[in-house]
Amino acid sequence: MTEFAVLAVSPSDPDAPEKFAKSLRETGFAVIKDHDIDMSEIEAMYDVWPDYFASEDKQNDATDMGDPSGYFGYKSENAKGAAQKDLKEFYHVYQKNDLPEGVSEVTKNFHNKMVGMGKMLLGWLDQVTPDDVKDQLSMPFQDMIKDSDSHLLRVLHYPPLPDDVQPGEVRAAAHGDINLITLLVTGSEPGLQAQDVNGNWHDIPCGTGYINVNAGDMLERASRQYYPSTIHRVVNPPKQENKSRYSLPLFMHPRPDVQLDHQTAGEFLEERLKEIGQRG
Numbered sequence: 001m002t003e004f005a006v007l008a009v010s011p012s013d014p015d016a017p018e019k020f021a022k023s024l025r026e027t028g029f030a031v032i033k034d035h036d037i038d039m040s041e042i043e044a045m046y047d048v049w050p051d052y053f054a055s056e057d058k059q060n061d062a063t064d065m066g067d068p069s070g071y072f073g074y075k076s077e078n079a080k081g082a083a084q085k086d087l088k089e090f091y092h093v094y095q096k097n098d099l100p101e102g103v104s105e106v107t108k109n110f111h112n113k114m115v116g117m118g119k120m121l122l123g124w125l126d127q128v129t130p131d132d133v134k135d136q137l138s139m140p141f142q143d144m145i146k147d148s149d150s151h152l153l154r155v156l157h158y159p160p161l162p163d164d165v166q167p168g169e170v171r172a173a174a175h176g177d178i179n180l181i182t183l184l185v186t187g188s189e190p191g192l193q194a195q196d197v198n199g200n201w202h203d204i205p206c207g208t209g210y211i212n213v214n215a216g217d218m219l220e221r222a223s224r225q226y227y228p229s230t231i232h233r234v235v236n237p238p239k240q241e242n243k244s245r246y247s248l249p250l251f252m253h254p255r256p257d258v259q260l261d262h263q264t265a266g267e268f269l270e271e272r273l274k275e276i277g278q279r280g
């Protein structure tokens with residue numbers, strides 16, 4: 001297993017948009033350094049959320065079937081096509097929703113900054129995507145997300161593995177994300193792996209403070225496969241490192257009415273949510 005050899009791109013580099021798009025296209029992955037999310041803001045998130053997951057109050061925030069926001073319990077989601085549920089619990093944050101008191105302020109700040117970063121990155125793709133690909137888009141990427149309130153910050157907790165883990169049960173089975181692009185700050189522990197275009201798995205470096213970006217299924221569809229969706233997974237920890245892992249993916253979503261290909265973003269999302277067990 002090798003780490004992904006992806007060149008980190010700095011927003012101050014005039015060639016950043018080109019380098020970012022090239023990396024997404026060739027590896028499905030890109031890494032941003034020198035960004036404006038401070039390590040202290042990431043650490044603040046990892047300070048407040050473990051207490052939330054440790055408290056039974058979380059059950060009061062449990063989402064109803066059909067409501068995309070709030071708390072989702074352990075083993076409530078499976079990857080598309082996977083037989084078993086993932087070994088994770090999570091909380092879905094949208095910018096319009098109220099949040100549990102202890103986490104609200106740091107989370108809203110973090111979410112807003114990450115969305116700002118996501119907008120910038122989609123703007124980069126608008127600048128450098130070739131015309132023949134752009135011609136097939138219903139609108140530029142930045143227009144797809146204009147006034148969108150669907151950008152989802154998922155706060156994830158993977159508890160230590162129980163003794164009775166069944167064969168095939170994993171923290172997160174291999175999947176492509178649903179949305180346009182996903183921004184991922186450093187997880188609290190290693191375990192995230194991504195597949196390259198040749199099908200080989202690579203560890204995603206943990207602890208760098210860099211932001212990892214991957215292309216999702218909506219970007220792949222809208223761009224007619226020009227930007228391939230990155231297949232990734234979270235593997236189980238070795239026995240001697242069996243502790244909680246936290247992570248904070250931000251999923252950039254278009255407005256539901258945006259036409260991707262033969263489907264709108266809203267239609268595609270509904271279809272996928274059924275496939276992953278979030279819809280009845």
Ligand SMILES: O=C(O)CCC(=O)C(=O)O
Nearest residue numbers: 156177187192234247249
């Ligand atoms: O936990 C991670 O590092 C990644 C999580 C992930 O891929 C997801 O929730 O879609």
Ligand SMILES: [Fe+2]
Nearest residue numbers: 175176177232
């Ligand atoms: Fe994912």
